[in-house]
Amino acid sequence: MIPDLGRYVVEVTLAYAVSLALLAGLVGWVWLRGQRVRRELNAVEARARQKK
């Protein structure tokens, strides 16, 4: 299944591994930050509603 990358196996594998790790890290960061801010906003809105 894995293609024969010949003498450039290290370069090609490294390029894909690091790039995919960076993309996964970026998507994860955006998603996790979104979840955290949403949770915090819900808590602040709940407090504001209670005070009314």
Place this chain on the structure above:
Amino acid sequence: MTTTTRPSLWEYANPVKFMRLTDWLLPLVGWAAAALVLVGLVWGFFFTPDDFRQGSTVKIIFLHVPSALMAINAWIMMLAASLVWLIRRHHVSALAARAAGPVGAVMTLIALFTGAVWGQPMWGTWWAWDPRLTSFLILFLFYLGYIALWSAIEDPDTAADLTAVLCIVGSVFAVLSRYAAIFWNQGLHQGASLSVAPGTRMDWAYKAPLYVAMTGFGLLFLALVLAGTRTEIRARRMSALMTRERMQA
């Protein structure tokens, strides 16, 4: 007689309307991006032949070109959003520009890294002070500066103003990154990989998966910017509510 009014793009400068639109648009764009990036990269990595000169390193093109394209386009999008902020004072546009910063920075980093890894076996060096490489490095530093400036200023409107100015200045390097190889016809980096000019250089065996990957990266950028903008809108509302809380206490 009844008159019908066409919906305007500016309506989505309203945070409530933007959130309502992206409620259904974001999952759509996100899944389309995931599918196209996956198809483009799997096709490019597993099912393309080696190049007669570059061997298997040609497979790096499916990461390098889409990420470089998005590195430049992200800055152009940030420039457009910053100009909208400066001229029309729509908060959503400033927040969209802010959300695009980290995405553009990562795209630039991927382009620089894959370029170095590709350059080593092809040019015999990881790095050269070539016009395109250098302008890309400066663009990356501009991205870092842009992100840092947003974080360093407490007042969001002042931060939006100053980052918009930085964005306009940095646009020079975004344009240079795209056209450096043409402006200074020297250095190691080649010209455009894809061209509409006659005598096209790339075979469809590479071009087809490359177009898929480029579309996927474009949609991924859009999805991440939409998600980031939603987060920034929520963070801004939270900040306003907390300020009101402090004033009432």
